[in-house]
Amino acid sequence: MAGVTPMSDAEAVGTERRSREDVPTTSEAIDSPLLEVKRLRKEFGGVTAVDGASFRVASGSLTGLIGPNGAGKSTTFNCITGIHEPTAGTVRFDGQDVTGLPPYTLAERGLVRTFQIARELSEMTVLENVMLAPPGQVGESAIRAVLPGLREAVERDEAELVEDAWETLSFFEIDHLAHENAGNLSGGQRKLLEMARVLMTDPEMVLLDEPLAGVNPTLEEKLLDRIDELRREGLTFLLVEHDMDVIMEHCEHIIVMHQGQVLAEGDAETIQRDERVLEAYLGGDV
Numbered sequence: 710m711a712g713v714t715p716m717s718d719a720e721a722v723g724t725e726r727r728s729r730e731d732v733p734t735t736s737e738a739i740d741s742p743l744l745e746v747k748r749l750r751k752e753f754g755g756v757t758a759v760d761g762a763s764f765r766v767a768s769g770s771l772t773g774l775i776g777p778n779g780a781g782k783s784t785t786f787n788c789i790t791g792i793h794e795p796t797a798g799t800v801r802f803d804g805q806d807v808t809g810l811p812p813y814t815l816a817e818r819g820l821v822r823t824f825q826i827a828r829e830l831s832e833m834t835v836l837e838n839v840m841l842a843p844p845g846q847v848g849e850s851a852i853r854a855v856l857p858g859l860r861e862a863v864e865r866d867e868a869e870l871v872e873d874a875w876e877t878l879s880f881f882e883i884d885h886l887a888h889e890n891a892g893n894l895s896g897g898q899r900k901l902l903e904m905a906r907v908l909m910t911d912p913e914m915v916l917l918d919e920p921l922a923g924v925n926p927t928l929e930e931k932l933l934d935r936i937d938e939l940r941r942e943g944l945t946f947l948l949v950e951h952d953m954d955v956i957m958e959h960c961e962h963i964i965v966m967h968q969g970q971v972l973a974e975g976d977a978e979t980i981q982r983d984e985r986v987l988e989a990y991l992g993g994d995v
């Protein structure tokens with residue numbers, strides 16, 4: 710085929726795989742990460758919330774991000790998803806530098822995070838909430854940012870949008886609440902709605918900051934079940950969660966942050982027997 714030349718010997722040497730002993734147990738071992746955070750730093754005045762954190766998230770994985778209170782997990786999330794501009798460091802998504810891009814641009818590229826349902830949205834119905842979601846979410850100013858896009862979407866193909874909305878609601882088993890105001894939902898139902906809204910943006914990767922906080926065991930099971938099913942369809946998740954049992958059971962890769970840095974990473978077994986992790990938690994205010 711024209712334009713395709715076989716690899717020269719020199720190039721082949723460059724791509725040679727490392728020997729077994731050299732393969733680290735950290736996410737450096739992840740060959741083609743969907744998300745790559747490098748030497749990320751975020752300062753707020755005199756406070757260094759994130760202090761040079763580097764990690765990778767494999768495509769299609771459910772990766773956990775844990776650490777004691779104040780470790781810098783939420784700030785890391787906010788830097789990745791464009792809520793905060795990092796002081797230094799880079800964020801690469803799907804092979805491209807996306808450092809500092811705003812949330813709606815990231816959403817268009819397939820990188821989203823869940824947001825708590827804003828006050829304006831709690832006065833709308835569950836169905837309206839998911840129909841408003843598609844052009845990308847931008848937190849508090851969600852409605853303002855989203856309405857022009859919504860009008861376009863509606864003009865383009867309202868029937869399709871409505872159909873997608875119902876499908877998404879039924880996937881999360883909240884379709885019976887479609888005409889209920891979002892503000893009337895229980896804590897757990899709200900979390901399902903937050904996930905449903907994010908899914909309507911057709912993401913590649915979803916970041917979840919404590920999605921199970923205040924969720925009863927039945928709905929927790931449902932939410933985790935949906936996450937597992939979405940992963941089987943190829944979605945990638947990065948999850949911050951306090952419940953260690955959930956993290957250990959569901960995440961194949963776990964990153965532990967402490968004082969703004971990555972302290973350890975690996976699978977559940979590796980993390981559980983890492984003494985530095987234990988110390989960080991015992992010393993921390995958990």
Ligand SMILES: Nc1ncnc2c1ncn2[C@@H]1O[C@H](COP(=O)(O)OP(=O)(O)O)[C@@H](O)[C@H]1O
Binds near residue numbers: 779
């Ligand atoms: N907007 C902010 N202004 C000042 N300090 C902040 C801000 N956000 C977070 N911090 C500080 O940064 C550190 C990390 O916080 P955070 O990222 O929320 O940790 P975690 O989510 O792991 O509990 C904490 O010391 C916190 O007080």
Ligand SMILES: [Mg+2]
Binds near residue numbers: 783
């Ligand atoms: Mg937090």
